[in-house]
Amino acid sequence: MHQQPAGTTRGGDIDMQNVVKDFGHFRAVDNVSLKIASNEFFTLLGPSGCGKTTLLRMLAGFEMPTGGKILLDKADISLLPPNRRPINTVFQNYALFPHMTVAENIGFGLKMLGRPKAEIEKVTQDMLRLVQLEARGKHLVTQLSGGQQQRVALARALAPQPKVLLLDEPLSALDLKLRKSMQIELKRLQMETGITFVFVTHDQEEALTMSDRIAVMSEGKVRQVGAPDAIYDRPADRFVADFIGETNFLAADVVSVNGNVARVRLASGKEIAARFAEGTQPSGKVTVVIRPEHARAAAVSAEADLKGTIQTIVYLGTDTHIHAVLEDGTHFTVRQQNSRSGPCGFSTGEQIGIHMSDDVAQILRD
Amino acid sequence: MTISAAEASEQVRRKDIRDRWLLSAPALILIAVAGVGPLLIVVLYSFLAPGNYGDVKWQFSTDAWFSVLFTRDIFDDTLSIADAHLSIFWRSIKLAIATTGLCVAFGFPTAYFIATRPSHNRQIWLFLITIPFWTNMLIRAFAIQEVIRNEGIVNTLLMKLGLIAAPIPMMFSDFAILLGMTYVFLPLMVLPLYASIEKLDFRLIEAAYDLYASRWNVLFRVIVPLVKPGLIAGAILVFIPALSSYVIPRVLGGGKNLMIGNLIELQFGQGRNWPLGASLSVTLVIIVLVAMLYYVKNASKSGGAHG
Numbered sequence: 056m057h058q059q060p061a062g063t064t065r066g067g068d069i070d071m072q073n074v075v076k077d078f079g080h081f082r083a084v085d086n087v088s089l090k091i092a093s094n095e096f097f098t099l100l101g102p103s104g105c106g107k108t109t110l111l112r113m114l115a116g117f118e119m120p121t122g123g124k125i126l127l128d129k130a131d132i133s134l135l136p137p138n139r140r141p142i143n144t145v146f147q148n149y150a151l152f153p154h155m156t157v158a159e160n161i162g163f164g165l166k167m168l169g170r171p172k173a174e175i176e177k178v179t180q181d182m183l184r185l186v187q188l189e190a191r192g193k194h195l196v197t198q199l200s201g202g203q204q205q206r207v208a209l210a211r212a213l214a215p216q217p218k219v220l221l222l223d224e225p226l227s228a229l230d231l232k233l234r235k236s237m238q239i240e241l242k243r244l245q246m247e248t249g250i251t252f253v254f255v256t257h258d259q260e261e262a263l264t265m266s267d268r269i270a271v272m273s274e275g276k277v278r279q280v281g282a283p284d285a286i287y288d289r290p291a292d293r294f295v296a297d298f299i300g301e302t303n304f305l306a307a308d309v310v311s312v313n314g315n316v317a318r319v320r321l322a323s324g325k326e327i328a329a330r331f332a333e334g335t336q337p338s339g340k341v342t343v344v345i346r347p348e349h350a351r352a353a354a355v356s357a358e359a360d361l362k363g364t365i366q367t368i369v370y371l372g373t374d375t376h377i378h379a380v381l382e383d384g385t386h387f388t389v390r391q392q393n394s395r396s397g398p399c400g401f402s403t404g405e406q407i408g409i410h411m412s413d414d415v416a417q418i419l420r421d
Numbered sequence: 422m423t424i425s426a427a428e429a430s431e432q433v434r435r436k437d438i439r440d441r442w443l444l445s446a447p448a449l450i451l452i453a454v455a456g457v458g459p460l461l462i463v464v465l466y467s468f469l470a471p472g473n474y475g476d477v478k479w480q481f482s483t484d485a486w487f488s489v490l491f492t493r494d495i496f497d498d499t500l501s502i503a504d505a506h507l508s509i510f511w512r513s514i515k516l517a518i519a520t521t522g523l524c525v526a527f528g529f530p531t532a533y534f535i536a537t538r539p540s541h542n543r544q545i546w547l548f549l550i551t552i553p554f555w556t557n558m559l560i561r562a563f564a565i566q567e568v569i570r571n572e573g574i575v576n577t578l579l580m581k582l583g584l585i586a587a588p589i590p591m592m593f594s595d596f597a598i599l600l601g602m603t604y605v606f607l608p609l610m611v612l613p614l615y616a617s618i619e620k621l622d623f624r625l626i627e628a629a630y631d632l633y634a635s636r637w638n639v640l641f642r643v644i645v646p647l648v649k650p651g652l653i654a655g656a657i658l659v660f661i662p663a664l665s666s667y668v669i670p671r672v673l674g675g676g677k678n679l680m681i682g683n684l685i686e687l688q689f690g691q692g693r694n695w696p697l698g699a700s701l702s703v704t705l706v707i708i709v710l711v712a713m714l715y716y717v718k719n720a721s722k723s724g725g726a727h728g
């Protein structure tokens with residue numbers, strides 16, 4: 056199961072087929088099918104209670120699926136207990152053994168696998184170095200800071216060289232700065248070790264910056280799977296568009312379709328171009344989404360695509376958010392980069408025109 | 422009047438010390454009056470000579486201490502080791518250790534079971550565990566007797582079922598004493614163990630499983646080390662009363678199977694040798710003390726690096 060010598064680790068690939076998990080009458084995971092490639096940094100993203108942890112626990116073996124199958128490297132592991140799966144978990148609250156030293160924690164997995172003492176010793180030292188805790192091996196884990204405990208948890212899970220590493224919101228207890236540096240650290244470790252990472256978070260920014268691919272979940276179902284830019288730029292449905300980043304939703308009428316670009320008429324009467332997902336044929340009334348950073352605010356003019364009144368202006372350091380109400384009452388947000396000369400230069404209550412460059416609107420699938 | 426910072430802090434410190442003594446005074450007085458006082462009287466009596474009809478004569482004597490370990494032949498004054506005393510001590514220690522072991526064996530699964538119930542059910546289980554405490558130990562000893570005596574429930578049942586022809590004699594044996602003590606002291610093991618297991622972070626068990634531990638390793642490398650405080654507390658709570666147990670061996674062990682408690686009682690009653698009773702008591706205290714010191718020292722030593 057774990058015969059690969061150090062350095063040549065290759066992550067396992069996971070194939071979940073129609074996985075279902077019921078708790079009594081409640082369906083926590085609803086018919087999820089996902090393929091995760093080896094060496095991939097894969098993220099499960101979704102709001103609280105959407106079933107991320109449950110899905111991860113089924114991968115680890117703590118929960119048995121009510122239905123469906125889980126394959127690891129083509130072999131069915133659905134019914135294997137956790138100690139027979141070459142998969143390790145970094146728990147949300149670390150779950151370090153408080154009665155053991157840092158080194159004992161890290162060596163635990165190898166010890167349970169019956170590896171020779173010398174090997175355990177060596178791997179433990181390597182791991183301590185990897186997570187930059189060389190000097191702490193003899194300390195009790197209770198004497199470490201949160202960030203250090205986090206790194207021990209990581210080292211402990213990596214030491215047995217699993218094929219897949221599961222991480223359940225491993226950074227949520229850290230402060231922002233530490234979280235940012237751990238994000239980079241995790242990404243580096245994943246690339247260095249080549250282990251498949253399945254990462255759970257409800258922080259969309261974290262998901263976007265770290266992942267090779269993301270599965271967006273809600274209410275037990277997978278809504279969309281794709282690379283971060285695909286998810287962000289081409290959300291499959293309203294839920295995904297709303298959950299990932301900030302989004303403006305506008306009602307529109309399809310005027311014409313030409314190839315994979317449609318012309319839609321907005322409530323303001325202006326027509327803009329909008330993309331749509333392949334295989335769909337938009338017509339009639341549709342909803343288009345426009346990211347705040349793809350719109351631009353300017354003085355009112357005839358060329359403006361939309362007209363509105365500024366309700367609030369929120370200064371964010373690098374950017375400014377301008378929240379406006381359009382003529383038909385819809386709310387619309389524009390994100391503008393701040394220049395040297397200061398924030399946007401508009402003030403609350405002012406009338407503005409909103410401009411969109413071509414090809415930024417996206418028609419939602421209903 | 423102005424005072425320097427140093428003087429002020431000195432005053433605060435003195436007041437602190439005074440308050441501390443005042444606050445702990447009730448406890449200290451209680452310990453002195455109810456704990457240390459009687460113990461000193463027992464120690465004092467052990468160095469006196471026995472009176473003719475019980476009681477003590479006020480003259481210094483080490484005879485009692487002498488006869489804890491030795492007997493003097495009535496005819497030729499030769500000394501020999503007091504086999505009877507030593508064997509009773511040894512039996513008592515063995516029985517107390519066995520009782521503690523049995524209480525762990527039965528108490529651990531019980532406590533684990535209760536601690537893993539949904540929280541509203543736990544109260545009911547704990548309540549059930551404490552029910553035996555409501556009745557006098559003597560009554561409980563007789564209840565056990567009712568179960569295991571020749572005409573008791575177990576034998577009657579087995580004979581009715583035709584499994585045995587004659588009753589199995591169980592009364593007045595070490596088995597009877599062990600059964601009785603395990604039954605009586607089991608709650609003292611379950612309650613502290615439960616308190617420890619209840620605080621156990623069950624995610625640690627998942628973590629151990631995740632890291633390839635077998636059930637056995639999960640139990641002995643994670644659960645046991647983490648509930649050790651409860652295990653130690655339970656073992657102490659069971660071992661001490663078991664060692665000095667009096668009612669149970671008296672009722673279930675009969676006249677032949679004495680334990681230290683019965684031997685001591687004998688000196689204050691029929692034996693009319695209070696100093697010997699007192700010195701046997703002090704010996705018991707010393708045994709417990711040594712056992713505890715050894716135990717606690719060992720337990721704390723292997724605390725961090727268990728397994």
Ligand SMILES: Nc1ncnc2c1ncn2[C@@H]1O[C@H](COP(=O)(O)OP(=O)(O)OP(=O)(O)O)[C@@H](O)[C@H]1O
Nearest residue numbers: 078081083101102103104105106107108109110257
């Ligand atoms: N053991 C269980 N028994 C009953 N219901 C459960 C159990 N475990 C999870 N659930 C339910 O399943 C749903 C999904 O839970 P899960 O822990 O997977 O969510 P999550 O996406 O990880 O959320 P969060 O971001 O808050 O951690 C929740 O509604 C939860 O209440």
Ligand SMILES: [Mg+2]
Nearest residue numbers: 107108109223
């Ligand atoms: Mg969760």
